[in-house]
Amino acid sequence: MADKFDVIVIGAGPGGYVAAIRAAQLGLKTACVEKWVNKEGKTVHGGTCLNVGCIPSKALLETSHKFVEARDHYAEIGIEVGDVSANIAKMLEFKESVVTKNVGGISALFKANGVTALEGTGKVLSNSKVEVTGKDGGKQTYEADNIIIASGSVPVEIPPTPLTEGLIVDSAGALEFTEAPKRLGVIGAGVIGLELGSVWSRMGSEVTMLEAMDSFLPMVDQAIAKETQKLLGKQGLNIKLGARVTGSEVKDDEVVVKYTDSEGEQQQTFDKVIVCVGRRPYTQGILDDDAGVKLDERGFIFVDDQCRTSVPGVYAIGDCVRGQMLAHKASEEGVMVADIIAGHKAEINYEAIPCVIYTAPEVAWVGMNEQQAKAEGIEIKTGSFPFSANGRALANNAPEGMAKVIADAETDRILGVHIVSQHAGELIAQGVIAMEFGSSAEDLALTCYAHPTTAEAIHEAALAVSGHAIHMANRKKRK
Numbered sequence: 001m002a003d004k005f006d007v008i009v010i011g012a013g014p015g016g017y018v019a020a021i022r023a024a025q026l027g028l029k030t031a032c033v034e035k036w037v038n039k040e041g042k043t044v045h046g047g048t049c050l051n052v053g054c055i056p057s058k059a060l061l062e063t064s065h066k067f068v069e070a071r072d073h074y075a076e077i078g079i080e081v082g083d084v085s086a087n088i089a090k091m092l093e094f095k096e097s098v099v100t101k102n103v104g105g106i107s108a109l110f111k112a113n114g115v116t117a118l119e120g121t122g123k124v125l126s127n128s129k130v131e132v133t134g135k136d137g138g139k140q141t142y143e144a145d146n147i148i149i150a151s152g153s154v155p156v157e158i159p160p161t162p163l164t165e166g167l168i169v170d171s172a173g174a175l176e177f178t179e180a181p182k183r184l185g186v187i188g189a190g191v192i193g194l195e196l197g198s199v200w201s202r203m204g205s206e207v208t209m210l211e212a213m214d215s216f217l218p219m220v221d222q223a224i225a226k227e228t229q230k231l232l233g234k235q236g237l238n239i240k241l242g243a244r245v246t247g248s249e250v251k252d253d254e255v256v257v258k259y260t261d262s263e264g265e266q267q268q269t270f271d272k273v274i275v276c277v278g279r280r281p282y283t284q285g286i287l288d289d290d291a292g293v294k295l296d297e298r299g300f301i302f303v304d305d306q307c308r309t310s311v312p313g314v315y316a317i318g319d320c321v322r323g324q325m326l327a328h329k330a331s332e333e334g335v336m337v338a339d340i341i342a343g344h345k346a347e348i349n350y351e352a353i354p355c356v357i358y359t360a361p362e363v364a365w366v367g368m369n370e371q372q373a374k375a376e377g378i379e380i381k382t383g384s385f386p387f388s389a390n391g392r393a394l395a396n397n398a399p400e401g402m403a404k405v406i407a408d409a410e411t412d413r414i415l416g417v418h419i420v421s422q423h424a425g426e427l428i429a430q431g432v433i434a435m436e437f438g439s440s441a442e443d444l445a446l447t448c449y450a451h452p453t454t455a456e457a458i459h460e461a462a463l464a465v466s467g468h469a470i471h472m473a474n475r476k477k478r479k
Helices: 016-025 047-052 054-077 088-113 191-202 222-234 327-341 370-375 391-395 424-436 441-445 456-465
Strands: 004-010 030-034 116-119 121-124 129-133 139-149 153-155 183-187 206-211 238-241 244-251 254-261 264-270 272-275 279-281 314-316 355-357 362-367 380-386 402-408 414-421
Touching: 004 016, 004 121, 004 327, 016 030, 016 088, 016 139, 016 327, 047 054, 047 088, 054 088, 054 191, 088 116, 139 327, 183 191, 183 254, 183 264, 191 206, 191 272, 191 355, 222 238, 222 362, 222 370, 222 402, 222 414, 254 272, 314 327, 355 424, 362 424, 370 380, 370 414, 380 456, 391 456, 402 441, 402 456, 414 424, 414 441, 414 456, 424 441, 424 456, 441 456
Parallel strands: 004 030, 004 139, 030 116, 139 314, 183 206, 183 272, 206 238
Antiparallel strands: 121 129, 129 139, 153 279, 244 254, 254 264, 355 362, 362 414, 380 402, 402 414
């Protein structure tokens, strides 16, 4: 038996590494197990998010957006740059440099906070033990008073389009294209599909998105979703709804995808295909048969509201448990669990967790959308404001989009905030803070906002809830 720890965390993604750092800060002897190995064969921290997810995708989203801005829009504001070209190899180098800086930062934080980094694959055994299998196959068993499982998730694969090296890829493979495919198929028009489709569309690919559902972004407020679909369509994304993929065939470095839609059986040929149909919890091999930790019917680890599993002293957080698969949700759960283990009171307000789609413009929301509120029988009132009427958005040459505030009709308490605009992911924070503190629409309406800022659009939307927007005509007059 090796050293005993107060806490052992399995997984060093956004949930796991944050939990480990927090636990160590609270004086707990902490270790974190990670199996991720980079191209050089070195164990690295950060999980999917930092290595092949959130961070590298945002690097490509940002660079591809800047390219289109320079090529298509700088002249509109008086900046003449001549012919603009993109060097995809350099873009990939930049992406890798961003990843390297982030994962290196986590390793430094582990050292600074006294977290013991264990390299290998962790497995929860019975009686508060964790087995770590190293890269060489050697096994070492550790004991811990508390165990936090933060094993994350992996992309879902579907039988009609089995992954084929270099031709049919998942979200990680889509970050490694060395050139823009002429014809790119994206299966799934959800968050990841839209982001990756946007990147390669900007770089010159003819992008067709095949979405099995009949509605576009059903989890988003439909007024925002409709506006988003219109804006992305103008950018060249061909989004086909109700298109159910039934099969595929690789022919001479091309992929023929078969699907059915309202008009019957169809097929389309692509140079590359990205499969983005969701993610599933990664729980395979991390629980010994005698561990006693229960899974639900979908493979998620069963936990209560404070992330306790069915075994005392064993917790699970992030993508491997119920709720939204979001890095920041995992991080907050990691902090909560570490605090609870240290004897503090802690909880998460799951109603105030923001979601962002990093297209251009971005889409962001927190809380209920209008269709959810109506489905629950809640009487609501709403206020919307277009960024085309916002002075700073016009000055930024980014007038697309709108902001929407949803409030309880009786109490005026904010139930949701929804935005599609430039930097919506930054703007949504004020909606999160408002909901966290139980604010009313009137609270936002009475708040002084700096001028000129795009944040004023949320101010105006809050004013519009009561028909008092200043910089647009209100739907009806109110006393």
